[in-house]
Amino acid sequence: MVEPKKTLPDGTKIYSWNNLDDAFNEVEEVDLTVSDLILFLLWCDKDKPIFGNTRLVKEAFVFWNELTQRGYKVEDPHFFPYRYGPYSKFIMATVEDLYFAGFIVIATAAEKRQYVYMLSKKGVEEAENLVKEKIREEDREYFKRKRRSLDKLKPRKLKEWVYQFDKSLTQGKYISRSEIKDKLDLIPWGKLDD
Structure with missing residues (x-):
C-alpha cells in the first residue's frame, strides 16, 4: 500500500509524484461517482428544484449515507x-x-437570495440512463419518497433531521463544529415520512 505524503482534514490524500502511479492502481472501484450521486438526487424529483446550497449539500449527505447503507459503493x-x-467542497x-x-x-431565486438547482433536458436523459444502469429498481421509489x-422540511427542520441522522450513524462526527447544534431540537429518529 502506498502511503500518502499528507492527508487533509477532509480525508483527501496527497501523494508524492513518484508514488502517483502506484496510488492510482490502488483506487477502489465505485458503483456511483459524486456526479452520479448529484444527478440521482436531482432525478428523484426531477420536476422540483432544490433551493439553496445548504439543502443541496444536506440532501446529498443523506443520499450518500443511505446509498452506502444499501450496499452501493459511492465515491467519497x-x-x-x-x-x-x-x-463538502x-x-x-x-x-x-x-x-x-x-x-x-443553476438559477437564482432573487426573493430568497439563494441558488436553485435542477436537471436540464440533457441532465434528465443522463440521469435516466444512470438510474437504469446503476440503481436497483426496488431502491428507486424509496429514494424518490426520501427526496420528497x-x-x-423547512430549512431548520432539515438541519435538525440531518443532525439526528448524523448522530445515529457517526456519533455526531459531522456536526462537531456546528455553530447551531445546541440551538436545534433534534427530530426523533425515524419520524421523517419515508
Missing part, C-alpha cells in the same frame, strides 16, 4: 464538519462541473 464526497453541519465543485457540462441548471420528504 469528503464531507467534513462545518458551520451548519456536514459540508467536492459536492459543490462537482455541481459546478455538471452545470458547465450542461447537465444541471426531505424537500418538505
Whole structure:
C-alpha cells in the first residue's frame, strides 16, 4: 500500500509524484461517482428544484449515507464538519462541473437570495440512463419518497433531521463544529415520512 505524503482534514490524500502511479492502481472501484450521486438526487424529483446550497449539500449527505447503507459503493464526497453541519467542497465543485457540462441548471431565486438547482433536458436523459444502469429498481421509489420528504422540511427542520441522522450513524462526527447544534431540537429518529 502506498502511503500518502499528507492527508487533509477532509480525508483527501496527497501523494508524492513518484508514488502517483502506484496510488492510482490502488483506487477502489465505485458503483456511483459524486456526479452520479448529484444527478440521482436531482432525478428523484426531477420536476422540483432544490433551493439553496445548504439543502443541496444536506440532501446529498443523506443520499450518500443511505446509498452506502444499501450496499452501493459511492465515491467519497469528503464531507467534513462545518458551520451548519456536514459540508463538502467536492459536492459543490462537482455541481459546478455538471452545470458547465450542461447537465444541471443553476438559477437564482432573487426573493430568497439563494441558488436553485435542477436537471436540464440533457441532465434528465443522463440521469435516466444512470438510474437504469446503476440503481436497483426496488431502491428507486424509496429514494424518490426520501427526496420528497426531505424537500418538505423547512430549512431548520432539515438541519435538525440531518443532525439526528448524523448522530445515529457517526456519533455526531459531522456536526462537531456546528455553530447551531445546541440551538436545534433534534427530530426523533425515524419520524421523517419515508
